[in-house]
Amino acid sequence: MTQIYNKVALIGLGLIAGSMSLAMRRAGLAGEIVGHARSAETRATALEIGLCDSVFETAAAAVAGADLVVLCAPVGAMGDIAAEIAPYLEQGTTVSDVGSVKKAIIDAVLPHMPDHVHFIPAHPLAGTEHSGPRSGFAELFENRWCLFTPLPDTDPEKLENLTRFWTAMGANVEKMDAEHHDLVLAVTSHTPHLIAYTMVGVAEDLQRVTNKEVIDFSAAGFRDFTRIAASDPTMWRDVFLNNKQATLEILGRFTEELFDLQRAIRRGDGDHLFEHFTRTRAIRRGIIDAGQDTDAPNFGRAPKKDA
């Protein structure tokens, strides 16, 4: 047990906050965990499952006396929350967040932050297709990366404490600037999500193939896309609205490349297709070697082969 903060306030009580609470308790990182959610039902659930020691009807009330405040709400709500809590933040409090975009959050939150608090933007690259307070689990952050995009004048001691905090929850921490973060995530997360949402929408809209066929015959590839496309709609709406520039840039690259392969199919250029399909195997190997995915066939979903 190595307590790092006396009182942690979680604003927004979904998958990430729920997992943080379990990971904090497991490692004894917080003296007390309090929280706020807009929905009375979510607050009641959070109390019932012990996600929070106490819950508050307003974010302002939740942050009183906290030495760490973590904004776990959808990206689009961060600015209003920052404005609301600002007058109630204690001297020396660290304010952080878990949002999937960083530049827009800094632009929305920083102007509200009083000089006596330390705002350190952060983004744990972890999640599942499930959402809500009951979907959290303590192991969510294990060997996942938490990216910090600290501002130039960040207090080194506060940064060190937050690094220890995330490390103790199982994550690896790396620092980069916000703009680069948003580009990296446009590649590794935002564009893949948009593409998956698009493909699932196409399949659902077709007249000549029934939804029953799409569902029954999904195991040949399509089902993987539906997991991503089942992610929380509010969260993802806000991601795209707030990482517009980088997402559109990567989508442009994607379309260019797709047209190139489409043209190869139309022209029957098998060598071009083969060359492309061979090249993409290496990066899968890298991801497995880096411990970011399993090498088990089909993500280990299918019964295992006899070793």
Place this chain on the structure above:
Amino acid sequence: MTQIYNKVALIGLGLIAGSMSLAMRRAGLAGEIVGHARSAETRATALEIGLCDSVFETAAAAVAGADLVVLCAPVGAMGDIAAEIAPYLEQGTTVSDVGSVKKAIIDAVLPHMPDHVHFIPAHPLAGTEHSGPRSGFAELFENRWCLFTPLPDTDPEKLENLTRFWTAMGANVEKMDAEHHDLVLAVTSHTPHLIAYTMVGVAEDLQRVTNKEVIDFSAAGFRDFTRIAASDPTMWRDVFLNNKQATLEILGRFTEELFDLQRAIRRGDGDHLFEHFTRTRAIRRGIIDAGQDTDAPNFGRAPKKDA
């Protein structure tokens, strides 16, 4: 033990043939399993792991005396194999295949088939991102669909035997015409694969994001695409070359829909994005209810939450 065939010849000894062999032996479906692969190394492996009771240097030698011949080679190789084995097929033999497209295979194989054999095209919707004879496992076909695209004059008894055969290996069997099969698979498999290959290629090509960043920060969505994009390049080259029309049709629909969402991002139309992202959740639910995917978060890759 309910033996259905005396001697089964597998032409092409990769993931599917390897899994069929294990599933056949488990259920006692074949008196003898023989095979052929072009590569001497693959043939040696097949003998070593017991995939086949005996292997042959030519497909022609392998089919002699077989009452079931299953073509398990890449789609583009089927026509030549059919031409080679035709003179050696016994009276009454059933010839089938496991190819991912059906119309092109019928066009390539049927002209070579003598009148005294029964050609029943089939496609088990099962596989993993791994390939080769060692990647097979007996459970691969369990609760997966095997689609038959029988020709109009197919012998009902031979069709019934092949249905019993696949059912005994764990699959559900459904019949449809070849053209519809190719459209359904363009939606549920071929286009998703092309999109995944494209996205992984884009990520690998970027100058402003390093491959190390792509790999380390892949858990936020991208890693799912890399599994599909690690599939066998020869197999997939042949799929696209041989299901050109349906794949291009679905790609056209995909691009149309992608541009619609891209435009919503550019214009900041959050309602449109939210509506689309909400709609796509239902089909995921259907796939889970149909037993075609797991409801465990992240396909069950992450440590499970305490129930």
